[in-house]
Amino acid sequence: MRADRLVSLMLLLQSRPKLTAGDLARELQVSERTIHRDLDSLSSSGVPVYATRGASGGVALVEGWKTQLTGLNRAELQALAAIGGAPGRLGDLGLSGPLRSGLVKLAAALPALQQPALEYARQRLHVDASGWFTAKDEVPHLELLREAAWQNQRVSLTYRDFDGKRSRRVVEPYALVLKADRWYLVAGTEAGVRVYRGSRIAGAKVRAETFERPERFDLPAFWREWCSKFLEKRARYEVTLRLTPEAEAALRHMRPPADGVRFDEGREEGGRKTVVVDFERESIALGQLCEVMRGFEVVGPEELRARLIALASAVLTAHPS
Numbered sequence: 001m002r003a004d005r006l007v008s009l010m011l012l013l014q015s016r017p018k019l020t021a022g023d024l025a026r027e028l029q030v031s032e033r034t035i036h037r038d039l040d041s042l043s044s045s046g047v048p049v050y051a052t053r054g055a056s057g058g059v060a061l062v063e064g065w066k067t068q069l070t071g072l073n074r075a076e077l078q079a080l081a082a083i084g085g086a087p088g089r090l091g092d093l094g095l096s097g098p099l100r101s102g103l104v105k106l107a108a109a110l111p112a113l114q115q116p117a118l119e120y121a122r123q124r125l126h127v128d129a130s131g132w133f134t135a136k137d138e139v140p141h142l143e144l145l146r147e148a149a150w151q152n153q154r155v156s157l158t159y160r161d162f163d164g165k166r167s168r169r170v171v172e173p174y175a176l177v178l179k180a181d182r183w184y185l186v187a188g189t190e191a192g193v194r195v196y197r198g199s200r201i202a203g204a205k206v207r208a209e210t211f212e213r214p215e216r217f218d219l220p221a222f223w224r225e226w227c228s229k230f231l232e233k234r235a236r237y238e239v240t241l242r243l244t245p246e247a248e249a250a251l252r253h254m255r256p257p258a259d260g261v262r263f264d265e266g267r268e269e270g271g272r273k274t275v276v277v278d279f280e281r282e283s284i285a286l287g288q289l290c291e292v293m294r295g296f297e298v299v300g301p302e303e304l305r306a307r308l309i310a311l312a313s314a315v316l317t318a319h320p321s
Contacts, residue, residue: 005030009038010047011105018058021051080106081121092183093176094143137199139183142176144204149173152210155187158203159196162281166202172211175219179227186222188214195226237279240299242272247295251277254288274299286311 005028012019012027021032021039028035039059042049048062083103107118148155157169172188176198183198188211243251267274279285285304289296290311298305 006038006041008105009035010042011108013049013059013061018060020058024059078121078125081118082125092139092142093146095146137182137197139198139201141201141204142183142198144206145173145185145198145201146176148206149175152213154207154209154211156203156205156207157196157201160200160202170207171196172213174213174217177219177223186219186226193217193222235280237281237285238276239279239285239301239304240274240276242269242274242297242299244272244295247292248273248275250292251288251296254291272297282307 008028009024012024019027021035024035025032039049039051049059050062051057051059080103083099145155147153152172155171155173157171158166159169160166169189171185171194173185174188174193175186177184177186177195185196185198185201187194187196241251277285279288282304286307289298289308298308
């Protein structure tokens, strides 16, 4: 992007006494004409850059002029060091590289006395945002959606619902949101603003036409309200279980911490606890209980109990002792 190139150009001029337009063009991999336009932009924004002609000429900053950040305090240095170690899911957007290079430029602009302090912080604070033993959602169209949202271009989506049914629609991408390691697309539609889970977007194609983003749309405010409404209207599938302590521990372990509200405290009966667990859907309940394998009894609903009995019978039939 041009803003990124202008910062790089300014730092190059700051680091070397004089460079030709050709030198700068090769460094930044653009044409000399682009360099001249960028130099004009720097000059008009107040950066004291000048050019001299002749064999020893070139482009330079006024002697003694430097741009640098105001000195950072200890906590700000620690935060900067931690961000540098945690590009995380920005890689899905193609932004982990730009994040690192941007932080290098930011660090280069620090006062010289604070350069060792930043490295000191890097060696004492590291953030690894990846999870253990969890498969991340694959969202192959994120870079396309990011660019479409940035350019206000409509997109044709092929979308799968929870049951795998596909549908096609045209949307106006407003933003991408990362929540709990999952990407979501916030988009305008004929029916209003909607949210689409990124991993269910089976196809995406940018259209030629652009759209006008609503002036009063505020992403953080919308997201807070949407999350609140989602929790209120989420699907429920409550299952009453009798569990041994081992089965309860196994089930709680596989349930995300945020789902703790869906697991009531229950009551003790002869070494087993009777609890009610909201699995959201029957298919989720079936899959997670099969992982627990032993130490549980489904009290209700009867349909789930019958499905588990039929499944167990089929497995025994296929694997006679």
